[in-house]
Amino acid sequence: MTVMESAPVKARKNCAGRDGHPRPTGQDRYSISEVVAHTGLTAHTLRWYERIGLMPHVDRTHTGQRRFTNRDLDWLDLVGKLRLTGMPVADMVRYAELVREGEHTFAEREELLTAHRENVRERIAELQSTLQVLDFKIDVYADARRASERFDTV
Amino acid sequence: MTVMESAPVKARKNCAGRDGHPRPTGQDRYSISEVVAHTGLTAHTLRWYERIGLMPHVDRTHTGQRRFTNRDLDWLDLVGKLRLTGMPVADMVRYAELVREGEHTFAEREELLTAHRENVRERIAELQSTLQVLDFKIDVYADARRASERFDTV
DNA sequence: CGCTTGCTTGGAGTGCACTCCAAGTCAATA
């Protein structure tokens, strides 16, 4: 049975799992459209993620439809953060591989994440330095606007 | 007293231009390769920027070669910052158009920059929230590594 | 003079991260 619009669950303080998942562990079998509603990704993108090896193995129904779990949701959450911070998909795929390979890849995973953290810190510094330039230029324009308003009104 | 692109003076302790430019105003006619050396952009990109309207009018020699000025360098500096902060090229082209159109576009320029500043602030917040996730996960891996090292050495 | 270097052009190609399409399966309703 197709699970129709199951209340656009989005919040974590929701009735269901108070661990932040739409449904508690044990009943966590989400169709692709439910995951779309929860993550904001498109179904295309979810299928593409799976094709390129960016997902852990996703379970299927007897008819071949995907059923995602809470763990998949958590993973997509992390992927979303890495993506938002500009990690290339290839690097995320590498990280996914390491996770699949097991605990002996802890060191390399740590390395990968540490390198990315450094990138993110640099990005933040860049953004903040640009913020100063923007502030300066916006001030210049705002001053010009206020000056012309004064002329208009006086 | 046109309020123009008075870019952030980078205060290089360089021998040449006291104002942070390779050559002082008056002798500022840079070939494309000099601009490449100074900005880190490729010649392709500089020509492409001009083609799409992202540059103010660039002067030419009698044989048709580009000669960039200190003002162009300042502009490229700003463009670089906007690009680094993820402003789409189309928006930068729009800003360039407004600058070409003159002072009556001050208000719209201010608007455009203010909207972008808001984006940048959001990006910074996103990055910082991801930083926390990264810190947490890196700690987990580091703890695991330290634990296994203890077993190895004792 | 011929060679090299540096530049010119319009247009085609690249890499990334999706994004969509056509054709099909399956389950549930009218």
Added chain:
DNA sequence: TATTGACTTGGAGTGCACTCCAAGCAAGCG
């Protein structure tokens, strides 16, 4: 039974921001 709607697939298409190519011109050097 017929239709609807959610889902499946491999492969093709899109949009962005470059990135490169081929062919050609001009200046400087031996």
